Amino acid sequence: MEISAQYSPRQVEDKWYAYWLDQGFFSSKPDGREPYCVVIPPPNVTGVLHMGHMLNNTIQDVLVRRARMQGKNACWVPGTDHASIATEAKVVNKLAQQGIKKTDISREEFLKHAWDWTHEHGGIILKQLRRLGCSCDWDRTAFTMDETRSKSVIRTFVDLYNKGLIYRGVRMVNWDPQALTALSDEEVIFRDEHSKLYYLRYYLHNDDGSGATGTEGEIIHTDAQGRRYAVVATTRPETIMGDTAMCINPTDPKNQWLRGKQVVVPLVNRAIPVIEDTYVDIEFGTGCLKVTPAHDVNDYMLGEKHKLQSINIFNDDATISEAAGMYVGMSREEVRKQIVADLEKAGLLEKTEDYNNKVGYSERTHVPIEPKLSMQWFLKMEHLAEIALKPVVDGEIKFYPPKYINLYRHWLDNIKDWCISRQLWWGHQIPAYYLPEGGFVVAETPEEALQQAIEKTGNKQLTLSDLRQDDDVLDTWFSSWLWPLSLFNGVLDPNNAEFKYYYPTNDLITAPDIIFFWVARMIMAGEEYQHQVPFRNVYFTGIVRDKLGRKMSKSLGNSPDPLDLIERYGADGVRMGILLSSPAGGDLLFDEALTEQGRNFCNKIWNAFRLVKSWQSSNSIEQPIAAQYGLEWFGHRLNRAIAQINDDLDKYRISEALMTSFKLFRDEFSAWLLEIVKPAYGQPIDAKTLEQTLAYFEQLLALLHPFMPFITEELWQQLRTRQQGESIMVSLMPSASAHNEQTLNEFELLKELVAGIRTIRQEKNLSPKNQLCAKVRDLQPNNGFIAVAAKLANLSAMETTAQEVQGAASFRIGTAEIYVPLEGLIDTEQERTKLQQELDYARRFLDSVLKKLGNANFTNHAPAHVVELERKKEADARTKIAHLEERLKQLE
RNA sequence: GGGAGCUUAGCUCAGCUGGUUUAGAGCAUCUGCCUUACAAGCAGAGGGUCAUAGGUUCGAAUCCUAUAGCUCCCACCA
Numbered sequence: 001m002e003i004s005a006q007y008s009p010r011q012v013e014d015k016w017y018a019y020w021l022d023q024g025f026f027s028s029k030p031d032g033r034e035p036y037c038v039v040i041p042p043p044n045v046t047g048v049l050h051m052g053h054m055l056n057n058t059i060q061d062v063l064v065r066r067a068r069m070q071g072k073n074a075c076w077v078p079g080t081d082h083a084s085i086a087t088e089a090k091v092v093n094k095l096a097q098q099g100i101k102k103t104d105i106s107r108e109e110f111l112k113h114a115w116d117w118t119h120e121h122g123g124i125i126l127k128q129l130r131r132l133g134c135s136c137d138w139d140r141t142a143f144t145m146d147e148t149r150s151k152s153v154i155r156t157f158v159d160l161y162n163k164g165l166i167y168r169g170v171r172m173v174n175w176d177p178q179a180l181t182a183l184s185d186e187e188v189i190f191r192d193e194h195s196k197l198y199y200l201r202y203y204l205h206n207d208d209g210s211g212a213t214g215t216e217g218e219i220i221h222t223d224a225q226g227r228r229y230a231v232v233a234t235t236r237p238e239t240i241m242g243d244t245a246m247c248i249n250p251t252d253p254k255n256q257w258l259r260g261k262q263v264v265v266p267l268v269n270r271a272i273p274v275i276e277d278t279y280v281d282i283e284f285g286t287g288c289l290k291v292t293p294a295h296d297v298n299d300y301m302l303g304e305k306h307k308l309q310s311i312n313i314f315n316d317d318a319t320i321s322e323a324a325g326m327y328v329g330m331s332r333e334e335v336r337k338q339i340v341a342d343l344e345k346a347g348l349l350e351k352t353e354d355y356n357n358k359v360g361y362s363e364r365t366h367v368p369i370e371p372k373l374s375m376q377w378f379l380k381m382e383h384l385a386e387i388a389l390k391p392v393v394d395g396e397i398k399f400y401p402p403k404y405i406n407l408y409r410h411w412l413d414n415i416k417d418w419c420i421s422r423q424l425w426w427g428h429q430i431p432a433y434y435l436p437e438g439g440f441v442v443a444e445t446p447e448e449a450l451q452q453a454i455e456k457t458g459n460k461q462l463t464l465s466d467l468r469q470d471d472d473v474l475d476t477w478f479s480s481w482l483w484p485l486s487l488f489n490g491v492l493d494p495n496n497a498e499f500k501y502y503y504p505t506n507d508l509i510t511a512p513d514i515i516f517f518w519v520a521r522m523i524m525a526g527e528e529y530q531h532q533v534p535f536r537n538v539y540f541t542g543i544v545r546d547k548l549g550r551k552m553s554k555s556l557g558n559s560p561d562p563l564d565l566i567e568r569y570g571a572d573g574v575r576m577g578i579l580l581s582s583p584a585g586g587d588l589l590f591d592e593a594l595t596e597q598g599r600n601f602c603n604k605i606w607n608a609f610r611l612v613k614s615w616q617s618s619n620s621i622e623q624p625i626a627a628q629y630g631l632e633w634f635g636h637r638l639n640r641a642i643a644q645i646n647d648d649l650d651k652y653r654i655s656e657a658l659m660t661s662f663k664l665f666r667d668e669f670s671a672w673l674l675e676i677v678k679p680a681y682g683q684p685i686d687a688k689t690l691e692q693t694l695a696y697f698e699q700l701l702a703l704l705h706p707f708m709p710f711i712t713e714e715l716w717q718q719l720r721t722r723q724q725g726e727s728i729m730v731s732l733m734p735s736a737s738a739h740n741e742q743t744l745n746e747f748e749l750l751k752e753l754v755a756g757i758r759t760i761r762q763e764k765n766l767s768p769k770n771q772l773c774a775k776v777r778d779l780q781p782n783n784g785f786i787a788v789a790a791k792l793a794n795l796s797a798m799e800t801t802a803q804e805v806q807g808a809a810s811f812r813i814g815t816a817e818i819y820v821p822l823e824g825l826i827d828t829e830q831e832r833t834k835l836q837q838e839l840d841y842a843r844r845f846l847d848s849v850l851k852k853l854g855n856a857n858f859t860n861h862a863p864a865h866v867v868e869l870e871r872k873k874e875a876d877a878r879t880k881i882a883h884l885e886e887r888l889k890q891l892e
Numbered sequence: 893g894g895g896a897g898c899u900u901a902g903c904u905c906a907g908c909u910g911g912u913u914u915a916g917a918g919c920a921u922c923u924g925c926c927u928u929a930c931a932a933g934c935a936g937a938g939g940g941u942c943a944u945a946g947g948u949u950c951g952a953a954u955c956c957u958a959u960a961g962c963u964c965c966c967a968c969c970a
Contacts, residue, residue: 003929005932007932232970233970235970279969283969284969285969289970296970297968298968298969299968300968358967371968403897407966410965410966414966515965586905587963587964589903589904593919593920594919599932600933602932603933604929604930606930607929607930611929611930612929651908653906656906656917659918663917670929674929755936758936762935768925769927814913841914844914849914855951857949861950861951862951863911866912869912876913
């Protein structure tokens with residue numbers, strides 16, 4: 001049957017993925033083999049595949065497939081994350097489209113909608129991962145809100161509470177006015193913003209003229225009527241309704257006259273005290289700071305210290321509240337504009353300056369966060385940070401690249417308590433139950449809570465309906481941090497066999513932007529509950545950018561659709577494209593051209609297969625000496641490459657490993673070996689050569705399989721007769737045996753020789769069909785060498801010569817000189833120029849070597865082998881120069 | 893404001909504890925080729941004072957110092 005000249009991935013991919021599933025090759029059960037376990041960074045349950053996932057999961061699949069082929073019991077556990085805030089936002093939007101407000105329905109109704117949404121859109125991303133070829137154990141698919149994971153979360157919460165690590169309290173937190181929930185510090189992203197610094201007039205209250213001492217350095221502002229005022233610089237004039245003090249630095253000479261005074265908040269006309277605190281930076285602005293304890297973290301701190309009143313001028317959605325007394329109901333942004341205009345009109349705006357500052361935005365909803373005082377649950381981090389630092393610093397967990405160790409340490413050293421409560425419904429509801437008479441109990445179930453409540457209050461009449469469970473849910477990461485533990489049910493049943501077998505897992509592949517959110521916290525949980533790391537190695541991928549280095553984003557429209565790419569280039573092509581553009585740890589500048597390269601490589605493999613498959617085997621032909629020589633060489637070459645690939649993969653240098661495999665197949669196997677063993681057109685091939693070639697092909701496919709699972713399976717299946725149930729993915733990866741450098745070096749010479757003759761053909765415009773003759777000097781080619789050269793360069797003969805050959809084109813390889821007699825075709829002038837150039841180069845080279853050798857410091861200090869090497873360079877250069885000079889003389 | 897990292901060919905990057913013929917790869921470019929597996933291909937070629945300035949050393953892309961530029965992370969100066 002005719003095989004197409006082009007590889008068509010689609011049917012091949014579907015066929016083999018189904019086969020793998022059917023054969024249960026992805027599934028893993030504990031057995032006597034060494035386990036190799038990876039847990040997927042769970043994507044958002046309702047998310048769709050983007051380029052970041054493609055990169056991340058391709059790398060995981062490469063590692064997992066390789067481990068499996070090394071005979072390990074490989075287990076890659078997939079799953080999804082309930083993504084509390086993101087999913088809730090999506091459900092709220094969807095309801096809004098139906099005219100339903102979240103506030104109009106009950107929690108139960110809302111959760112029903114959310115589950116419907118999850119079931120409808122959930123898991124799409126996992127299906128997409130199958131298209132990519134991911135060899136996950138799908139039977140183990142987990143969800144951060146399924147029963148086991150939920151119970152694990154609740155049990156952990158209760159345990160930490162009982163250990164005194166979880167507490168509840170009123171704190172200044174990051175408030176997301178869009179999602180209407182508190183956020184952790186990690187969920188706030190600071191962005192540079194070009195804004196303005198507004199200088200406002202705060203008039204002295206009941207100015208009786210006292211205090212103006214006229215001390216040196218004092219700066220007293222007075223208006224046209226002689227009224228004195230202080231000037232306060234602020235970026236947020238809309239918060240003046242919440243001002244409850246003005247603060248100066250007691251050591252600030254400029255503002256001594258304000259000590260003990262009261263000032264009037266502009267527009268608001270409320271008198272506030274001037275307080276003193278060294279916190280205020282004398283150099284900044286005017287040295288006068290307005291204090292709004294309800295809306296700024298620092299002001300809150302000042303407010304606590306100086307026992308100031310706190311006025312919350314914002315509603316939860318960041319519109320102005322009744323408490324502000326003015327502008328009620330307006331948004332933050334509107335008020336800013338309005339109040340600036342009003343201040344200006346009232347003559348209370350001294351001046352405005354351009355100013356760059358950082359504004360915190362919600363990572364999820366992208367709206368500016370508002371510091372807000374509220375009652376929240378917190379997890380104490382001091383102890384957890386301590387236990388999480390050690391394994392990374394000690395190298396029990398290795399980071400790739402290692403620069404992240406510093407980052408990790410720095411974060412843990414400066415860690416603050418983790419705000420774990422969210423004012424959302426979609427998530428794990430906090431297992432705290434409030435008692436009718438105040439206070440609360442924390443328990444895994446309502447029944448246990450009731451029991452505790454009765455014990456605590458002594459009131460035996462209490463019933464379940466008297467208890468009110470906390471409305472809040474837990475931060476999504478409070479479930480993710482248990483992932484490696486909870487996937488094998490290690491939280492609820494830490495002694496179960498699976499958990500004991502698979503935990504700790506081996507490699508974690510993740511993006512660096514969640515090192516704190518996730519990686520650090522998993523280490524904490526692992527150490528706290530198992531006194532054991534959750535994984536041994538963490539590989540941080542880069543961020544996927546476009547080829548111009550811009551982040552991929554919806555608004556830029558520069559992010560390709562992964563499934564569309566797979567459709568156009570095949571899964572293997574896309575995998576290769578992604579891996580090639582992904583140096584370890586660096587950002588990935590994705591260029592579709594590399595995906596094209598991947599597709600082209602698939603085609604290359606495909607066609608190599610077509611060639612080999614077309615050969616008719618014959619037992620009656622003797623193995624040609626060229627084939628024998630070529631096959632022997634390739635064996636060494638292959639072994640060296642295997643060693644290289646293994647080394648690269650062991651160091652997580654995945655793109656290098658792929659590049660080595662790529663070059664091995666294309667350059668060494670296809671361009672050299674296949675050309676050497678290829679029989680003449682229509683002629684059969686000797687059985688021995690064919691068998692050995694097939695064996696090499698098979699090994700190459702195995703090496704490539706982790707990177708390109710589909711095409712390698714397809715060809716592996718066709719290469720030889722296979723039994724049902726066999727697969728390359730469960731075959732053994734070839735291991736490296738020793739290779740002989742001598743053989744490899746000799747072959748490199750051969751390559752140069754062949755290339756040199758090809759170049760001469762090109763220069764002289766000689767058809768490859770014309771046979772040439774080569775004479776070699778200072779080279780002792782063996783029969784195999786000669787046979788291969790004759791075949792690939794189409795030589796009638798290769799003879800050794802002790803001297804100069806006239807009327808020949810020539811080139812040099814090392815000290816050897818090769819002549820191709822071309823009577824009448826030699827352009828003497830051109831030849832002379834070329835030789836002269838080579839000679840100049842060689843002389844310059846010799847000079848540099850001689851300079852080195854002439855330096856007594858060098859010969860005395862450098863190690864013997866280095867000096868020896870220089871002497872060899874010298875000798876070689878001299879030989880070469882002698883040859884060139886001789887040759888030039890001949891041409892004269 | 894603090895910390896980390898980067899700067900090598902047009903682009904993206906290797907170059908490990910300083911010495912392997914005066915720096916390598918892939919892509920891109922250029923030149924030949926529709927040569928009987930592959931034009932999604934083959935055979936070749938060009939292209940770099942290793943950011944800059946000093947220093948250490950017999951010897952520096954590699955180690956040290958400074959400068960410039962870029963990137964990332966952290967941080968409560970309004």
